[in-house]
Amino acid sequence: MKNFFKAIGLWSTIDEEFEEPLEGITLMGDAAMQLEKKKLLDYKAHYYLVIKVELHVSKRYLHAKSSKEAWTILVKSYQKVANIKKEKLQEFRSQFELTRMRPTESIKEIFTRIEEIVNGLRANGEVLEKVKFVEKILQSLSLKFNNKKIILEATKDLSTLRLDDLQVGLVTCERSLNQQKDETMEDALQ
Template sequence: MKNKHQGTTRAKRQQLQALHTEFELLRMKPGESVSDFFSRTMAIINKMRIHGEKIDDVKVIEKILRSMTPKFNYVVCSIEESKDLDQLSIDELQGSLLVHEHKLIQQDNEEQALKASTNNNTTT
């Protein structure tokens, strides 16, 4: 019985080490949506918690903010300056970043529409 328990403890520790490495190396990929990045992040966090790791939300929030692509830099700075990260929830952070992402997409669409209309006017 003792060997069986030690085996599962050792296996659990190894799995947790692998998850720690995955968490440390986690970065938002270029072109990845905020929702997809949060899904990947929370999948790792949930696995870590299942294996007994006590990881605070503030640690997750700080990691997410550090791991965003450069196009989110000024929003990340704004969040860090204006919000108390100890009081901020992961859902609130996701909401703020989703709003910013939506504005970026809308701005890109408007610029593309403007370019298309400009190109149509020059070819006629």
């Protein structure tokens, strides 16, 4: 945005505080023209600040008396947003690292949960490669999927493994394990 104001020749207006002359002082000639010119430039800069920034943000500095004051409020607002974004990013990173499959959780549920965390990371500026996502899914699996995990890591290139293929393979494995469990229960009951 700073470059925008430089390009239209208003940055010096924003960068320097505009001050009205004290009450009772009347300027004449060139001084009066200079004052009017500065006022006009300040109004233009303030106008561009309002129209260039989203409405919910510009409401914070609508009360500003000069474009310099509006700019200062805008900069402080974005610094707060950046700090909040960093905190959210830390929270999502922590969740990503600590996520493990729960005993009653299905493959679809763990995929969805990790996908939500990854979307949160990406929304807050984190660049996450697909291979990290694949590795995280495999790390998060419960012990009953250990054999499938070992086979996948040994036979597949994780950097080229598609998430859909991984999910289909794990859901198929889960279904097979559940069938075996059901058959074992039936045999035990007979």
